[in-house]
Amino acid sequence: MAELIDGLYLNKFVAPQLLKEFRNYNDKFLIALEPAPEGAKTADGLRQNKLINNVGFYVNNTVPFTAKSMTGKNGVIPWDKLDTDPTKVSDAEIRALAFDKRSEVRVKHSQGFRIGVRDYVLNKLAPTQHVSGAMPVLRTSGAIFNGRKRLTFQDLINFYNEIEVLNLIDDDTSESPNFWNMILNADHRSDLKIDKAGTANHRDNLEFDKDTGEFKRFYKMRMWENNAAPLYSATGELKARGSIREAGDQYASTFFYTPNTVYHLEKLKILYKPEYQDTVNADPESEFRLQGYGLCDKKQQYGFGAVISENA
Template sequence: MAEQDGLWLVPYIEPQLLEEAVNYNDDFIAALGKPDAKAIGKDGIYFNKLNNNVGFKVNASTDFTPAQMTGKKNMVPWDKLDTTPTNITDKEMRALAFDKESEVRKKQMAAWKLGVRGYTVSKIAPKQHASGKMPVIRTTGEVINGRKRLKSQDLYNFYEEIEALKLADPNGFHFVLNSTHRADLMYEKSKTSNHWDIEFDPITGKVKRFYKFNLWENLDTANYTAEGVLKSLGSLPTEGDQSASVFFYAPNTVYHIEDLLVLYKEMKTDTRSVDPQSEIRLHTYGLCDKKQEHGFGALVSDNA
């Protein structure tokens, strides 16, 4: 049944609002690194790094000379994260059968969460393939809907690329599968009785751990061009773009949201409008980024 613009008023119908058909799954964000409170400044978050120049000798025959361990420093500036404002008029408030102001607040928060999720994925995904630092590889499975499926061998190949990065903490390996790649793996698993090391919950279909990878899933993650370059957040799709699943090494990430401000202009302060109105939007300073360009990756659907 087609939807029409506008809202039903009190005389016609009881308040029944449709649920949003959008995936707000952002649980992977909890795995991102948290900054030390002392490093949080007004301009951003400050980092120091010592360059490890410690050597190792076997059967040394000469005296040792101590070396100074030097360091590097950087500061990651805040990003401003905002929703666009919504206004509500007194006329609407009197005529509608539900509390529109309350519902608008909920929609604002839902939009903010969805926006932060997209922002986060775009910040942790590699800009493009960087050998030995941030691998970006393509799928090789059978063709479906203009792309090649992800198959188990691709996942093993990607796992080998990540292992070669020699990341120290095995508990920090996180891989966010997009929904099409999860479906690809379920499809392949259903076609064989052979055991391979990925599990799905038989009730919920939720994907579980794959060796060291803590597996998360999302409707969508990052998109790459046909040339293998990460699409910027909010950019329009072009021919050859494909979605990716994204790997991140948690110790090399930082995520922090400052206090979320609800910016609200009360209706009773509007002394000029014929139909007085209130306005609301959400505003905060936040930060998600790579501490260093090492320990990230993407597995991208290849074009058919």
């Protein structure tokens, strides 16, 4: 088997193609997020209002009514600046290599930006911690495997019950099933495939794609899959994106209710300095990176959740 070492071969006796890089680019779940309304976008971020429902209901009332004001709240979801590392390429490299390195660098930046946005969104959707009656975070209870307890069908039922009592029902009932979304991580996806006994009486409600093997639906919850997942500490707090996994940390599967999400990318800039502007280096260098502004967040701290593997 060929071993990879540092550096790149020059032109002589080299196949021109690059070896495939095996990375997880799965970001399908992004289509389930709510887009930002055009009229609400400002230089500061996304502005939003909310009326607090204080309407009472009476039966056989005998006293005069008193009109009440309905108060509101407002907030701003700020923009985040999203960047890739700059990459430099020298004119000497371009002359010596068997492939167009500048072109390939652009491709790698696009791929890196896509992965970064996906991980950024995953962490934004995940609850920071368990909030009873608003953002449930439950632990698994199955058999011990590789230092954690597996997710069982009963665990998924228990989580589903927690979501049902949140009354996440949109006016258009024909669409509402598509508003319930869960992103399964790799461990939990395997756990549900193994837990055949628990699903024996509910096979029709745990739906797989017969061609791809992907989970598609659990009752009225749309299921997504991803090998990337938010990381939680042993005490159940969400860790920052890119954190190093420590003893007791576990990856989560996350739930989100589409109408309470917002996602938008804009002003993606390609920042490129050509080598003919480099008057200093003996081998002139070009530089390339991507920068953009985007936002993803919870419109309100309600209708999100997570399932975390319990430590063994």
